[in-house]
Amino acid sequence: MLTNPRADRVRSVRALSKRSVRERTGRFAVEGPQGVREAVRYAAPRVRDVYLTSEAIERHADDIVGPARAAQLWVHEVTPDVLAAMAEADAPQGVLAVVDTAGDSLDDVLAARPRLLVLLTHVRDPGNAGTVIRGADAAGADAVLVSEASVDVLGSKVVRSTAGSLFHLPVVTGLDVASTLSTLRAHGIRTLAADGAGATLLPDADLDGPHCWVMGNEAWGLGEPVRAACDDVVRVPIHGRAESLNLAMAATLCLYASAGRRPSGDPDG
């Protein structure tokens, strides 16, 4: 039982709330039962330590502690004070894990012959980034690509808003937009810029072959060079008086439009 909130180990976990520490150590923290459960289930080889309060050990005996022990992971009992000192969130519900960065690369993603991708360019809001990763997972996308100068997807707010989806599909970060678009095209993947100024309406977009949605920044959208470098520029129809949709909603609608066109569109079919 870890009882000292000022212990070195506790400090080193808490330090993972800093991007520089995450990058130096190649580790990040996952807070809360949902994320930790999915990490244990889908990324056990990367989970270094799982920390739970006594209460959480009882509550999550079946969905976290059992599977973690079965995977021979380190499971540590800690006091509520220790968990609070480790966590960035106010209420991680007694559960936290330290996980190695996946280090997914674009080459790995392309080698798996993806059918559906999404590229986030210069996304800044943690909630948006996390929600898009969750939506991409739900829509059955093969990976999420994130450009350089974007929010760190291993920050606690992003991790939390992915609701575990971060461990369900590869998330490649730090990409240069222009060279990524060239690489995708060279691999026969159509690039579709999602933009309110697009000439093609979403219901009319060609979504039959492998393709990648390219989403812009929350505030200023996609720049003209990026739009010009894509195979098509597609807009979600606006039926009312709204000027636009927010990034996460637009991405979800685009990704689900793609999912709906795939032969495997009905998961029960």
Add this chain to the structure above:
Amino acid sequence: MLTNPRADRVRSVRALSKRSVRERTGRFAVEGPQGVREAVRYAAPRVRDVYLTSEAIERHADDIVGPARAAQLWVHEVTPDVLAAMAEADAPQGVLAVVDTAGDSLDDVLAARPRLLVLLTHVRDPGNAGTVIRGADAAGADAVLVSEASVDVLGSKVVRSTAGSLFHLPVVTGLDVASTLSTLRAHGIRTLAADGAGATLLPDADLDGPHCWVMGNEAWGLGEPVRAACDDVVRVPIHGRAESLNLAMAATLCLYASAGRRPSGDPDG
């Protein structure tokens, strides 16, 4: 020019950040140029005062100040200190308005023979509520209905996340869920519960006639009595490993599925 951040008028505007004050006075504050522009454009009779810094008066001469003066609204020049003292947000970009509550009622909404509605039951997160209002607007919904025990849609975070859509369509609040469902049915409006446990997949849902999407709380979804009281329970297909979508994403997908089935689905058509 208002220059004293401690003036009574400034305090009374700032007090609108409290729900109790909004309810007592029947007014709320709109912060930032996007919301104020839409309020002036679509709800001018309800706008009591518009406050702008000198810089904002120049920047928004055409889209806010001109239309506000044309509508004979009170436009006040204030110092940045006064605006900061009035506003709840850190960065309202020099623009704030005080607006009367619309007081939309379900009877008013039904009298307009709506085709597409959404009912939010016990929604608690301001960002979710605002995003659903924005998505409902974009999908061409006729109104948003909000149950009692929900977040106050006139709070600053909700207002901001609607991105002006709050002034584009009626938002009826404080509704009892059970009696609202009965009333809708009595008016020939099908009620569709959106729920991950639904037997009907979204692409197969009957969306031809007038209908209302019924969305649950972020954490616990819809209760069994509400599901049972609806005409159908519909689920958004999950193609990957995600457990669910968040409320705003699910609502947007449902509302856009409805929009896509309407004869007027293509806004340019």
